[in-house]
Amino acid sequence: MPKKVSLMGLCLAAAMLLSYVETLIPPLVAFPGIKAGLANIVVIFALWRFGFKEASLISFSRIILCTLIFGNFVSFWYSLCGATLSLIVMALLKKTEKFSVIGVSIAGGVMHNVGQILIAIFILGSRAVLSFLPALIIFGAVSGVAIGTLSALLIKKLEKTKFY
């Protein structure tokens, strides 16, 4: 048990580091909150290695810690809403066992952006942001392929590794 906790801690540290690296990359799309979602690599890894509960714990701890270190109150709600929606959908898709890591990651990327639009409607009090949705869905799907490929590689490489 303590060993599992330490591996989860390692995951959390890696996720935070990836979030930080991502803040250094200039935004590709003219809409804030749209990122490749590098930290999602760790979340997907945790989803496969541990399960839904542990992956959620890592994801939410990362959001809270990253908000405290280099985020702000507004970005917190965007991250939280996107992460929650994407985690739930990814866990459900994984459970069907009909999709590989990449398919699950695509759905996660898309739902992350959908979640951000939903919270943007709420925060800005305007449905106008919906016009960004198509572009964001495409972008989420594309980044989902990339993140999923990396995650699948990581899961496969570390499958036989005993951390303890």
Place this chain on the structure above:
Amino acid sequence: MPHRLYRDMQVAMNKKRNDLILLLSIVLVTALVLIVFHFLKTDGATVTVTKNGEKYATYPLMQDAEIKLSGAQGHATLIIEDGQAYIKDASCSDKLCIKQGKINKNGETIVCLPNKLVITVNSDDDPAVIS
């Protein structure tokens, strides 16, 4: 056990096929929606500025103007020129509102998240200018 290996391979291939179906359907549906909306777009008559979720002001697109807006993080300058609206400069942290470019069709929007400003093109019959 060659049989098990064969079955595992088949399962993996099925998953790959499902992944591809998922990706293609997402892209296709979104592209279809985009195309349909593109053809439904009509030229707008006015721009409406929403600040903090509340309607702030409406300006006619026909009339060139330079409007100073103040948002949650400072100012933004909205320019109306040749029937198009855009943000010229802003004091927000990411400047993405400037990158979003010019808008003139109904429903087109510029969003500035840090400043909590939303600028939308619409077609009100009589734009009531509040300033």
